Amino acid sequence: MIESAAVAWERLKNLAGFKGERDAILTATLSTSRLDDWRQYAPTFLKSEFNTFVKTRGLSKEQRHGLEQDLDYVLDVIKYEVTPQTQGLAVFVDGQAGLYERIELPFRLLNRLVIEPAPYIRPVVHALSLVEPFVVARVSRDESSLYLVDEWGVPQAEDELTGPWLRSSDRETGELSIKQYYAAARQDTLVELHYKEVGTALAKMLESSGARRVVLCAQHDIATAFKRVLPSAIAAKVAAEITFDAAETPAQMLERARQAALAARQQEIDALAVRIKEGLGAGGRGVAGFDGVLSALGRHQVQTLLVDRNYRPPGWRCRQCTWAGLAELERCPVCAGELVAVGDAVGELVRLALLQNGQVEVGENVPLLAELGGVGAVLRYS
Numbered sequence: 159m160i161e162s163a164a165v166a167w168e169r170l171k172n173l174a175g176f177k178g179e180r181d182a183i184l185t186a187t188l189s190t191s192r193l194d195d196w197r198q199y200a201p202t203f204l205k206s207e208f209n210t211f212v213k214t215r216g217l218s219k220e221q222r223h224g225l226e227q228d229l230d231y232v233l234d235v236i237k238y239e240v241t242p243q244t245q246g247l248a249v250f251v252d253g254q255a256g257l258y259e260r261i262e263l264p265f266r267l268l269n270r271l272v273i274e275p276a277p278y279i280r281p282v283v284h285a286l287s288l289v290e291p292f293v294v295a296r297v298s299r300d301e302s303s304l305y306l307v308d309e310w311g312v313p314q315a316e317d318e319l320t321g322p323w324l325r326s327s328d329r330e331t332g333e334l335s336i337k338q339y340y341a342a343a344r345q346d347t348l349v350e351l352h353y354k355e356v357g358t359a360l361a362k363m364l365e366s367s368g369a370r371r372v373v374l375c376a377q378h379d380i381a382t383a384f385k386r387v388l389p390s391a392i393a394a395k396v397a398a399e400i401t402f403d404a405a406e407t408p409a410q411m412l413e414r415a416r417q418a419a420l421a422a423r424q425q426e427i428d429a430l431a432v433r434i435k436e437g438l439g440a441g442g443r444g445v446a447g448f449d450g451v452l453s454a455l456g457r458h459q460v461q462t463l464l465v466d467r468n469y470r471p472p473g474w475r476c477r478q479c480t481w482a483g484l485a486e487l488e489r490c491p492v493c494a495g496e497l498v499a500v501g502d503a504v505g506e507l508v509r510l511a512l513l514q515n516g517q518v519e520v521g522e523n524v525p526l527l528a529e530l531g532g533v534g535a536v537l538r539y540s
């Protein structure tokens with residue numbers, strides 16, 4: 159069953175801190191979209207990946223048997239328990255330690271089987287941070303609507319806010335000039351009241367949904383007047399503005415809003431990369447590159463981690479502590495523990511950042527991030 163992004167984040171945090179007794183936790187991510195004919199394909203894929211893993215690792219009979227049971231659990235889940243709405247599935251299993259967790263998403267994941275010392279949560283972290291909820295406020299002088307476009311990309315809630323609408327009887331009485339004057343004055347007050355009412359509802363919706371961005375859809379002068387009545391904390395969340403088009407359907411408007419929200423997000427990611435670069439060096443709050451970020455994580459200093467979506471270098475991690483690296487060493491440089499190969503060493507950085515309540519942002523096509531070494535962070539303090 160698909161739950162909310164908040165629930166998925168909570169599960170990811172728990173998984174980030176999961177510690178089993180053995181160092182083989184099975185993570186399977188799959189596209190379960192009907193487009194992919196996955197019920198046919200997925201079991202074959204998983205079994206073949208599993209066999210490759212078993213062949214390349216000299217496992218004892220017992221270890222192999224335990225992992226086979228874990229794989230069987232995944233095969234059972236995909237056989238019986240995936241709802242048609244689910245487009246992407248992540249299953250995390252360590253039967254010996256009683257870990258049977260899964261997260262179902264309304265968007266696809268790449269097919270992957272990973273058996274490593276920690277749950278491989280990065281693909282789900284990526285999916286969630288790329289599809290963040292946002293609020294669309296469509297505002298006019300007398301009638302406004304709020305839409306929560308949630309993580310799953312479809313509007314979930316809509317509040318219609320019909321403001322007080324002053325009807326003037328000017329035309330009937332003939333006393334146009336004076337009545338018009340008073341009517342206009344009264345109407346402006348009413349319009350402002352309406353804006354305030356919308357602002358209050360907007361603040362509530364932001365708080366209850368956890369959305370961080372607002373796309374404002376209004377005529378230019380209305381947008382300006384509306385923002386003026388908003389508390390500054392709410393006004394600061396207006397990430398993008400689009401023009402009001404009365405002829406448009408809500409679906410068309412929301413699609414334009416989605417594009418605007420995506421563009422605003424890309425700008426924020428670019429700005430984050432700039433902030434990291436400017437903070438590099440002694441006394442600054444930026445750190446870049448794999449080793450720099452790893453040592454900042456070692457000091458629990460990472461506030462916001464920025465990773466390039468496509469930067470997944472293979473590497474090594476320690477069986478005992480949180481050390482990870484890109485080059486193979488004899489022993490862990492921190493605790494002299496044994497090292498084990500991991501398919502995506504940056505996944506370890508993502509896991510540690512999440513474990514430490516850091517925020518994880520995912521960038522794509524950010525030239526400056528590539529220049530910074532594919533990964534960087536803003537520190538909590540310098």
Ligand SMILES: [Zn+2]
Nearest residue numbers: 476479490493
């Ligand atoms: Zn170690």
